[in-house]
Amino acid sequence: MEEYQYVVLKKELFNDFIVRLAGIKKLIAPIAKGYNNFAYEEVRSGEQIALKYIPTILPAKKYFMPRNETLLEFSTGKKSNVEAFIEYESLTLFGLHTCDIAGIQCLNMALSERPKDYNYLARKNFITIIGLECNEYCDEFASCHLVNASFPSGGYDLLFTDAGEYFIVHINTESGEEIVNITEIFNKAESLHLNELTKIRENKRKVFSNEVPIERRHIPELFDRSFRSNVWKEIGERCLSCGNCTNVCPTCYCFDIRDELELDMKHGRRYRVWDSCQLEPFAKVAGGFNFRKERFVRQRHRYYRKFRYPVDKFSRFFCTGCGRCTRTCMANISLKETLNQLVKESEDRVWKRWL
């Protein structure tokens, strides 16, 4: 912790800061939608922002991979022509919790793999991320500590930590520093501020603890043992296959690509839309065969895509513990509960072997 990496913003100047920030480029922040629902939307002033919020309906990925994105425009006929497209917008995202920042980090890894997703990678260069640290749990559905996302670990340009009367702000990148310079509203951090930050973090270590009784490093092994578990069957019986869990997941990036012609049949565009492995037609192939026809197979696949497969590929979980999938599930399929059941079942098996 070096003093020069930190600045301080007084709370009474927060609104001024947001107004200035919105003057630099389009500003996105969490707003309240009622019924304890929140969403990232464009804001112009500080009062619009919900500083205390539970994870938004959709995560910030909607700005990194729009749900309907043009990839190509083409014309048919003798002089057919194809033009590749990258749609982007210059944005500042304010108020991302560490779980959502972790989500972007996951997407960065997955979409930088070859073949690279140039549309995503180009777009992300135009997005500035300002994080907002959680000093306590948002609600009982979060499991951010289990997946190592409860404390900040990079992935942002600036990070705000609420210290009561003021925010302590960590400057992590050059574009973060630029914002500090342009807005001219921050004060230099002094050692008392940094001591306060240390105190906040120490307190957080007491507040946050593993939400599921298992050590992080044992999770891949747990999943190796659990592929044939009855837990999946039970979840499958409850699942409505509405796809909510994947659509709201900050690390789900599956998509479908479609071509659409204009009515004149001369021009058209190729676009991509979000898709979900939970939907009935997702794994349906030519001839009508569906290689993930049963709901439990689809749900199991989702969990392995979060806790097992990415560990081999990217050495990290693709769950950020935000709790969105649990909150949004009408059938009450809970991520924490599923992991708890797997742990319990696995322990029972170990005991049985001994007895």
Add this chain to the structure above:
Amino acid sequence: MKKPKIAFFDFACCEGCQLQVANMGEGVLDVLAAFDVVEWREVMSEKWDKKYDVAIIEGSITDNHAVKRIKKIRKKTDILLAYGSCATIGGVNGMKNNFELDDIRKYVYGESYKFFPTEITKAVHQVVKVDYFVNGCPVYIPEFVTVLKAVLQGIPYYVPDYAVCVECKLNENVCMYAKGITCLGPLTRAGCNSWCINNGNICYGCRGMVSNPNEKSAQDILAKYNIPIELIMNKMNMYNKCREIV
């Protein structure tokens, strides 16, 4: 390429879906540029007694005259497009199937009911082969245009076989169940971009049910929200009674 000849026909319906096309605004010019409209009672006087390439059918089939007429149209057209809830799933006319046919005739026509033969309400595909389905009450115009493009290209159009919740979630609507309101989105086929919920209304199930709904779980969820199953069945049957016809 010669413009395909297209004709609109209505059976038991309110003709509101055709009105959606008439109300398209500038978009209708693109449709007229791509198709040659030869018959459309709601907006023009001309009739066409020869063959057509595409017949757009609004309305459900509710008596023997309609059966004969739809079979005749089927013979005269290459492509038949069922259009709107009444045509695609039977729609509100299906509520007739809740009653004995004689009872319903007496209720409507009184003593002279015998002069008015009727049949159970059917969706168009329950009588003749249908090539394209445009669901909804009324149809969602962007989807209708997509289907017309598929017709022009000679490729199939697949109505999304997943719940309205998918599109609703992507539109970041607050879930109706979170507001304590019953909504048929979880069981109803998507494709309308959650049109009703975006505008503060609930989903009435006008696009028909997904092909493989998880009925047991749906019942458990209703129990969780203290919603009687009869209420949901009533709501569902408002549009979907004809699904019971095998």
